[in-house]
Amino acid sequence: MGGIINAAVIETKDLSKIYGYGDSEIAAVDKLSLSVGKGEIVGILGPNGSGKTTAMRMLAGIVFPTSGTVSLLGRQPNDLWVKHRIGYLPETLQFRSSIRADEFLDFHAQLYGIGKDARSRRIDEVLQAVGLIENAQSRVRTFSKGMLQRIALAQAILHEPQLLFLDEPASALDPAGRRHLRELLLSMQERGATIFINSHQLSEVELICSRVGIMRRGRLIKIDDLESMLKPVHQVDVKVTGLPESSLALIKKLAVKVVDKGGGVLTVSLRREENVSELAEIIVHSGADLQEFTPRRQDLESAFLEEIEGVER
């Protein structure tokens, strides 16, 4: 068997999925082109109905594109060689049967062709990794939402995939579960895995992803490194006492907006980056007692909303 042919683990070109016919045609995904390299953790953000899930399903080979191309590890998504190397966690996975957690994982391990001895060892390892080792013999139907999400994740990582697709992996997890998931994914990345995540949990994406894309109405409107996405915004939190009215007037003249939060705390939004040092100079020269001066970084939520609202306009 050949190895990886392309450097890109995921490569799509003008990938589209159109539902309906004639006037009722809707492009769930519209000409998605992206490339994800080995070892990257890429997060896709977007409001409900933006096409994230359909895009992921096309990448995982369970929904067929209307047009465009997709390759995983240099091959078609439905190639069995590829399927041996990918893991997929859907947004929701309902268990209607009265099956035990270890039986469920044993079945999936058999589909990967894992031998009996290795299977039992691997199932224990994976249950340990997702924090369900105590529940190995429990019926999956009795699991809480968070536990269901963990067992669903377990089937996706059972065979130590090179490429992992996760659709809202943390949506039902508590804070401890989220941290656990984060650690697990980072350890997989360290071992060379590539991870593609759809999420609404912007803070989670911010903590784990190296690159972030934003989808809106089926289109990938932006994809960039997290660092570039979180561009500094010229906003400063200031705590100061004894600031003269004249200096405050100067600050208001310099700033776009000044919010007085009381107790000498101000949040100052500035036009340009160089205004930050000018603000500091005004306060220092005023003779006031400056206790805190914190330029704020834009968080992913603000960046996301800015992009989405930009498209809306």
Place this chain on the structure above:
Amino acid sequence: MKAWPLALYTLKVTLKSKATIAGLFVSLIYLTIIPAISSAGEGTAVSGNVGAGAAGLDFLRFALGGLDFIGMIMAVFISLGSIHNEIESGMMGVIATKPIRRWQIIAGKWTGHALLMTIYVFAIGFILWLPLTLSTGIHAWSFAPATALVGLNLMAMIALTLALSIYMPAVSNGLVVFIIFALTSSLRVVNAISGFSSGIPGAVSADLFRMLLPVGPVAAEAANLMGGKVDPDAQTAFFLTGTWSFVYEIIYIGALILIASLAFQKLDLD
């Protein structure tokens, strides 16, 4: 062969399903009351010791008819949502991302259900056959191939229900299957179709209609093996009589699995 783990998993899951438990419960009631109802229905003394070989065969033939009917209903209920429900639950998407081909998913699902119903039909058949053999000394060896034909009927029902479950939710699937079953099993409907033209063309038209679900002719052949008489009103031509009926049913099952596999090949699992 990746279909095999899926077949065993399907068997395990279906065994614990409500449909199977309900089917087994109904079968248990049936086994309890069969001596009484077969006596009332056929007019032969079969409860307790059966004195005559003919009466024993009558009893087994009657019991087999009931087993065929209960088994077919059970086969439909266990496979109603096989594909559609699993697509909706997200499970089918997860399975489809595993190294298994789409046709193997269909084959595995069908095999799992067929295994369960095969075990069921032979177990119930054995429970019917053994006490009669022990108490009367009648061996009724023809009961084994007749039971196998009933098993074949159940597999045909599974194939039809499974194929329809690719596109239909459980409730509509059940309705469609029972309408097809009721129409193709009704001699009144079949004879009305054959009545449009006399002789061979009429019989062929009736057969073509019954080919939509050939369980009726196969059940008749099973009864025939047990010494029953073929209903003289049943219009049959060439391919749904005698051996041909179950040869056709085997082809029918294979064709449905093939059609289902082709339909599933490019189906979006969302």
